[in-house]
Amino acid sequence: MFSGAETSTATVARQKDSLGCLSNQLHKDLELHTGEFTFYRKCRHHEKTSEVVTPASNRGFLIGVSLTAGHHRRIISGNRSASHDFEKDSVYIRNFEEDYRADLHGAFDFVLVELSRAFIANVCYERTGKAIEGFSSPSGQKDPIFGHLAQVLALTLDCQSEASPLFVEQLGMTIGTHLIDRYGNAPAQSNRKGPRLSSLHETRAKDMLLAKAEGNVSLGEIANACNLSRSYFIRAFRETTHRTPHQWLLERRIDRARELLRHSDSSLSDIAIACGFSDQSHFTRTFSQLVGTPPGTWRRQ
Structure with missing residues (x-):
């Protein structure tokens, strides 16, 4: 279920959201729930300082990626604290099993993904047969891969009506897999081949x-x-x-589109709809990426 709120107008909002932020201070507050993932976008324009506090729970893990530069936070753990500056593509990881407290300084724009412990355990077992012991702490560290995925996720959250369930699930899986591979404290993976479908x-x-x-x-x-x-x-x-399921499906749609381009006089917009694309622009962009030329050029050639 998708829920979102642009909080630029005065509304009656909950004081604390599920991540411990003051909701009435957020200028963008979006959430997208799927079976094993919860996606968020949290954006604040003003330069105020605020505090985030969440008690320990069994919710799992949270990966946050900064879309902009200039944010600063101090994370407090017991009697110790550490300060971090966030640039564009900087990340942090929270373990919900631990109490979390942080002072947030300045404006910020984050996309975040919450992953359940069951998801982490299942992926680790099916990839390596062994569980991870947790994640390293990269607070403030830049990760270009997460940076690119965060841009896609931000667009997905902003245009939820155009996002297919298949694409959203695949995006969550990609983010979770990179999180485990890059930051998971796990034994080295074996070289054995993975499972295959009958x-x-x-x-x-x-x-x-x-x-x-x-x-x-x-x-x-x-x-x-x-x-x-x-x-x-x-x-x-x-x-x-x-191929991932999403990649395989896109390739089949493009195969169908090439047949129609070759053997019919249908317009590009009609072919786009017939092949399952949302519009001609989406079709042209995907065709160009996979084939190397726009569909109109390909048809003429």
Whole structure:
């Protein structure tokens, strides 16, 4: 379920949100909930100082990525404290199992992803067969990969009506996987090959991806149809096809589009809709990225 609020006008708001921020001080406060992830965007324009406090819980972990430069925070742990300056693409990680207290100084614009402990455990087990012991603390450290993913997530949160469940789930999976690989305190991964889908499950998964208009089928539905967990299915699909489900589906749409461009006189906008793209602009952008030329140029050639 998606919920969002632009707080530039005076509204009656809850004093503390689920991350401990003062909601009535936020100029942008967006949340997007899925089965295993919660995505946030928290933005404040003014230069005030405020305090964030959350008690320990079993909610899991939070990764935050700064979209802008200039934010400063002091994180307090017991009798110790550490100060961090956040530039664009700087990250921090919170473990909800620990009490958290921080003084926030200045304006900020963060996108954040909350991941459940069950998700972390399942991914670690299916990737390496072993659990991680937690995450290293990169507070204030720049991470270009998270920076790029944060830009995509920010656009997704701002334009929620255009985001497909499949894309959102895949984005969460990508963020979670990079978090584990880059910052997880885990044993070295083995070189054994990952799981593969049976031919029956591969066919079933591909049929379900193609069956629903605009790809609006969740990975959970496909995994259930194959009697697999969602994270196991994603890994097995990638091992079998060398593509994520979203990448595979985009390539099939482009294959269909090339057939229509080659053998029909349909307009680009009609082909875009017929192939499951939201509009001609989305179609042209994706076609250009995968094929190397815009669809109009490709058709003429």
